[in-house]
Amino acid sequence: MSRADEIMDVANHFILERGYSAFSYADIAGEIGIQKASIHYHFPSKANLVQSVVGRYRQQIKSNLALLDGMEGDPQEKLTQYLNYWEDCLEAQATDICLCALLASEIPILPDEVRSEIMAHFEELTDWFTRLLKESKVPLQYTTADVSDEEMAHGILAGIHGGMLAARTFNDVGQFRMIKSGLLHQIHPAK
């Protein structure tokens, strides 16, 4: 693994733990065992480093979604897979939530490059959820309550983010599982 990748890995970890403003080049340097100046060689500025980390994260998620797109299965099965992915992450480490959801709370003070990445990621995810819902061959639970696919897609994103935050706050994956269960009930075929 290249030094740049190593730096991004450690940066990713510290961002998840402390957020944008409270992690530092010194943290990363200390963890890897190099000097701060060496990081500046690979990533000239903090904004640049975080943009790179977020860009890499977005690519990972995109390839996960592409994998799900290529699979057989009902929309509700694919959403289940996506939710399972995050449940597994949270189980491994309660602090391991969506990088963009975490950074979003610092939106007003983020550099423009980073803010744009986060907004683009949210839009991409919402679009994916919407497309997924529209694919359903049968009416789903939420449609019987006169909720549109777009509304439901936004509701899924909000539920996931709020659920991650709750799980992290209480260091309890059960909080996320509860939201997952509620969302999946809304996605199930109507009776």
Add this chain to the structure above:
Amino acid sequence: MSRADEIMDVANHFILERGYSAFSYADIAGEIGIQKASIHYHFPSKANLVQSVVGRYRQQIKSNLALLDGMEGDPQEKLTQYLNYWEDCLEAQATDICLCALLASEIPILPDEVRSEIMAHFEELTDWFTRLLKESKVPLQYTTADVSDEEMAHGILAGIHGGMLAARTFNDVGQFRMIKSGLLHQIHPAK
């Protein structure tokens, strides 16, 4: 208004804008027009100041909920009122979301006193939602999907928090209104 209250007001504003770690005594002092040392007279430490601000915030919300408890109306009407409250806040200022939801993203690095306040607030809110749902005299939409009151209460909290974050990220209250609409549809009486 006392100087201490003035300090807490300004601190509240800067926390909402920048989070715990990125706001400073210097910010507050500059805004009010006093010296940093004067703030330390009223609030010996940053942890103490933020705990006070969060404590005051929790009291405000508690009195709002007590007001709703004292009113006539179906559960879904009361939840609507609560969601309207936040919609109004967001309309006035896109950065004005729940103080605890915002601080929750910094949970791992918050002082213990502050972390406890946030967890207690979330539990209180969830309990209030649960009680509200159990009061309903008629079956609600979500109950037809085999979702328990407790699950739904957690879902409401997560949806609200995720919705706030989205509205703030895109500086667009519409994002919150969409989540509000989805939640209320789930709370409506079943057909």
Add this chain to the structure above:
DNA sequence: GTCTATAGCCCGATAGAC
């Protein structure tokens, strides 16, 4: 690519005068 050294700035907190 990595290092040492440093510039220029911000931070929370305290001492002590008024």
Add this chain to the structure above:
DNA sequence: GTCTATCGGGCTATAGAC
């Protein structure tokens, strides 16, 4: 209660040797 002054530390970023 508010001030000035300061301590000891942190930060991002750069210059220049190796």
